Amino acid sequence: MKKAAVAIVFLIFVSCATSTAGLVTSNTAIGDRKFTIVGPVKDKISWYTLDIGFIGLPLEEPPIEEFTQNLITQNNADALINIRYWNEKSVFLFITKNTFGLNAEAIKWEEIPVVTNPKTKK
Template sequence: MKKTSLLLGLFASCLFFTNCASSTVGIASSNRPLPNIPYETIKSVEKNFSWFSFDIGIIGIPTSIPPADNVIQSLMEGEDADAVVNIRYWNDKSVYGPVTRHRFGIKGDLVKFTSQTPSATTKGKK
């Protein structure tokens, strides 16, 4: 009885500690680096998408590839933006027997780079 309790306790603690996940808290600065580039915000956008996977025990087989990069590109092309900044994202999943529905949402601000054309002032000698 004592060995069974110990084995069950070890098994439960292994399951608990191996299922821990880390996250970036759902915040990313932008989809491309913006070092000292002036920009103006066009508008805020939000997009949700989902995909399914077939799970048997601990093995999961997705039915399609998650389209995260394609969604960000489509958000930028629709408004002729240069980048997405202040990206916030979330994800969740719903399990329906052996089928799992994964949902992913992206929210951010579309920006367009402001063109800085330096005024060319030439001083010539006469």
């Protein structure tokens, strides 16, 4: 029992967790285009890296682009707006678990009617 307690205390002192957060207006330029809000989007994804001192080696590429495209596709949307994101790192000995979370609103572009200019007669 004493060895288990020492092991737990050791793991607590050699592990670490950090997080960051941010806010972005959209993942694409909106300009004056009209859109309809499809609904809220909320999800997170994780990946691992190998960290030895100051050297960090990714075990896989961070899947952020595929993650956001999947959220857009799953919600039958064209883009994301009002994006709130957070990134969390948990370090256990030499392995780091990276978690990326995203909260946003999915939007669909409104159809823009084609306006034809009437021909003027001379």
